[in-house]
Amino acid sequence: MDKMTEVTTEPQKETTTFADIDHAMGLRMYENMRRVRDFDEAVHELNAAGELPGFVHVYVGEEGIASGVMTAINDDDYITSTHRGHGHCVAKGVEMDGMMAELYGRVTGICKGKGGSMHIADFSKGMLGANGIVAGSTPIAVGAALSAQMRNSGQVAVCFFGDGATNEGIFHESLNLASIWDLPCIFVCENNGYAQTTATSYAMNVKDLAVRAKSYNIPGVIVDGQDIIAVHRATKKAAERAREGKGPSLLECKTTRFYGHFEGDNLKYRDPNEAIEARKRDPLVLFADNVAPAIGVTTDEMKVIDEKVADVIKKAIEFGRSSPFPSPEDCLNDVYVNY
Template identity: 55%
Template sequence: MDLTNEKIVEMYKVMKRIREFETNASRLFAEGIIPGFVHLYLGEEAVATGVCSSLNEDDYITSTHRGHGHIIAKGGETKYMMAELFGKETGYCKGKGGSMHIADATKGILGANGIVGAGQNISVGAGLSAKYRKSGQVCACFFGDGSTNQGTFHESINLASIWKLPVVFVCENNLYGISMSQARHQAIQDVADRAVAYNIPGVVVDGNDIFAVYEAATEAVARARSGQGPTLIECKTYRHKGHFEGDPTTYRPSDEVQEWMAKDPLPKAVAYLLDNEIVTEEELKKIDEEILREIAAAVKFAEDSPVPSLESIVQDIYTDIVEEVR
């Protein structure tokens, strides 16, 4: 892999930023400050970071209900994200979208999505647009293992493979669709096996190893950008929390949880940085403190921001087109 020390440090910063954002979101939700539902990305940071680190600034991503990590990894600003979680008018969707609908088209973030598997169709549209315009752009499409039983998954990969669209399909297999284990909803162990039906590469990687994810994503992005079509990458990972905040996770065996907690991608990244003398402990401490200050500032920004006015309740919601009938 062509990775400089500077690039590795930047990737660590992204992972750490996601971890601290989500840790604060968990706390604020528990305190009753963040309304609605929150689906946290804790434990899966290496997937979003590894994939998005292989993309260009003008490339696209589509996300899921568990989308905070994807958005941060693609360059989303934490203060606007936090304000959206608070339901404030300074948020990405002016407080009307909440956790599951953050988007920033200026950064290629085509939106988190509360509908399971809905981003798959959008990614094909983005890929078709890029191919039609000959822009050289790629779209990375994130989704969970549960969504691969949806018609949208098969329809999207089928079209992308036929038309050789520049889409990288990234399955974040955290072993559960809500509380349903993969073993109970699929007769296969590897979602990537489904790629063979569409004559595209199917790759399985350790989703908690940022370098394994980055390597697979870089190859898939290069393939897509050169006109060879899509790749299905399956990243084996694990969410540290429940499906949503408040989920007691009684369906997960304790030994399984302990096994995966020991595979936490953040300590692995820290060990790599220190063991390979990429940073010193003092430099790492400064990096962490800088990120903690950023997230604290994002929370303060959200707390100080106004709530949307009553008059704005239908603004940016509907499009009213008045046509003169002749």
């Protein structure tokens, strides 16, 4: 009994109208993307200035995906994230003060300085954790979806991961489990073309990762990840399907990261023209050029948002910078027993 095996492509905005996106939603989308972008641009600069310790991966260029998904699901829905997780956290509503303090390793951080960039989580916001292990969060999202199904809560779980994750066994195990139990889970692949330095064209023999949905008899949808409208619509469809008990979907959002894999990446493996071309399809610019005029969002309105977000981020940086470090002995608490 086939549920839906074909791989489809979500139409891009150029070919559609915006009847389903009202003015308020337009503002929400823009503000969400602006928060995600500016947070990581700030992180990019702070890291370059040597202010932030540790491994940092920024989300710049991929905002259409986090913001497109998050404006299409509910506040109490679950997400799991990746090593490139700041964008997912910000888009889901995790407070930037706590996030920035976490990146600074301060006691006021969202994880009290114990997690850092790759382990930001806020269960109160349905954010079940960024994740330093590629594909590591896929079964966790499946578990959250199972929990929602068993509690009959109507929630969905969105699992973010990159193209590299789809070569891990646990990714395939997770899709299979979600499929056989019809779990309300949305697998969102952020295909930015590279797993660290290795191109998808080298690492797999399919052009579109969405075809991997076929093995699990679930919908696979190819989406332009630079187009927040396309991501938003594809997510809405997948979420409706999930909430109706029809099971999971796989969305492949094609995107490009503007910067390297990590902050400090020499990018020698990538043609510099790729980033130049990608910036021509900046999701914020595309929104301002194509979507905003069509739904009546004005330049002034966007400017107000820009200023508001800049202020929030400035305060977050100040909060991070001025917060105290944990005391060394804090290393020993938050496990069930001290050794």
